[in-house]
Amino acid sequence: MxxxxxxxxxxxxxxxxxxxxxxxxxxxxxxxxxxxxxxxxxxxxxxxxxxxxxxxxxxxxxxxxxxxxxxxxxxxxxxxxxLCRACQLTRTIPNLGAPDNRLYWYRLEVAKRRLLYTLGEFGLDVKSRLEDPEQGLAFEFLEDGGDGSRVMTGHDNGLITLNIAEADDAHREKVRTAMGEPYRTLLGHFRHETGHYYFSRLVENNPRWLEPFRALFGDERADYGEALDAYYRDGAPADWQASYISAYATMHPWEDWAETWAHYMLIVDVLDTSTSYGVALLPDDPGVPTLTDRTPVEDASFDNLMKRWFPLTYALNSLNRSLGMPDGYPFTLAAPVIDKLRFVHRVIAEAGDQSSAPGPQHEKRAANPA
Structure with a gap:
């Protein structure tokens, strides 16, 4: 941003x-x-x-x-x-007669607009169901029923459903702790679910990307229901951090892709913000990494992004610890994870160049797909 x-x-x-x-x-x-x-x-x-x-x-x-x-x-x-282009994407809003639901709706819309801003920076065209009934994107913000029925956050053929309870900070933190997730945010949910959407748009039926995808993430034709049951029964492998960005990513290749896609968006967003603010790291200790490169993210190669990411997150975590807060970036990027992030970078670079009107930022991003 x-x-x-x-x-x-x-x-x-x-x-x-x-x-x-x-x-x-x-x-x-x-x-x-x-x-x-x-x-x-x-x-x-x-x-x-x-x-x-x-x-x-x-x-x-x-x-x-x-x-x-x-x-x-x-x-x-x-x-x-x-309604603006962002609000046209929301098909169902919460019941505003219920306490706190307007606040939850506001928080959901804030996160959604940040998502749309980043997708626009990528050059990815976002159309509503009104514009494109077959492949358009839509959101439903729903709440659990009084009869005990539960709303599951997820994606189904371009329809993204979010349980509005995720906009309740206390509830989300409780679930985050119970699920053993180091990072759970509204914006993260939006990034993850649009990862599923863009898999179907950019990879699933694209012979250029499908086989390379399977080589990195696995065969997406594996039974999803069985994989889901196995994950919640057995959990993630003990050594999951050697190959995956999160424990949940181990569940199925679709989830590995969505988690990696979301993480790539996180990296680009944070680097874009730090570059816009002119953040530089010039430590007195020669052993601490420096950061002086201010290449705009739309101009940057993948290797450039990764080179800048480590010193920035090292400083971020150090600042958080000084505040007595948990690490702002509680992740480790193993080599296989970096390979998957590179793949996402390449897919987005090509898609942004093809789907957007010609513009400097799209030409620059496509010129640095590595």
Whole structure:
């Protein structure tokens, strides 16, 4: 995630902000520009963008921004749409009559918008079910029933379901501990489930990628139900860290891919943010790794990303320990895991170049598939 500024007063703002903390200008994300913009009122529920790239264009707030307060994306003023591109992907929202569900909905939408931002940076086209009924993407945010029925977070042919209980921090931490997972976040769920979606879009029926996939991840034709039962009965192999990014990845090649895909997104997001903020590491101790490379992630080869990842996570974990917090990055990347991450990098690089309109970032990423 890059840095954003208020175009009215130049104050630093976040991707999720709706008002500038300094000048109180209305803020909104303009997906066409991939920028947060400040706005001034233009009458009739229209807002004039102050972003220099917008040329004074008029916008309106997404309905879920203006009315529901769970969004901050803007729509061109002359568009017939009332929902932004992000909110159009949500097919089912939580029951807002229940306590805390609006808060959970807000948290889910925040994580989803961050996911969409990264997919856009990859050059991956995200279409709704309205645009593409066969292969479009949709989300349902559901809760467990009062009769004891449970909602399972998962993916089914482009429909991603999330149990809204995952937006409850206490519940998610309880499950994380019970499942022995070092890392469980809403954004992580979205990344993982879209990994399943893009496997079916980019790998499953692509002869260029399918055999290399099987060589790295295993044969995805293995019975998923049997693999699921075996995992929850026996757990992961004792030496799983030698070949997998997580214990859950050992369950089935589909899950190995989704966990690796999610982890690649995590790496690119964090490196993009650190580069945008000009983070550099220049330790006094010559034995501690340095980090001065600020190559934009869209220009970087896979080897470049990995070279920068270790010193950054070493510093991150050291800072967390100084705060008395658990490691911010509790993972070890064994050589087979790095090979799988490299494969994901190559698949995304090629797909982004083919599915996106020509643009500098897509040309640069595709030029560095290694």
């Amino acid at each position: 890059k840095t954003f500024h208020c175009n009215h007063c130049s104050h630093l703002v976040f991707f999720e902000n709706v008002r500038c903390e300094r000048c109180e200008a209305l803020l909104g994300y303009v997906p066409e520009l991939r920028e947060i913009s400040a706005f001034e009122e233009a009458g009739d529920a229209r807002w004039r963008s102050l972003h220099p790239q917008a040329g004074g264009a008029l916008y309106k707030q997404c309905h879920n921004y203006a009315v529901e307060n769970v969004c901050n994306w803007m729509i061109p003023a002359d568009s017939p749409d009332t």
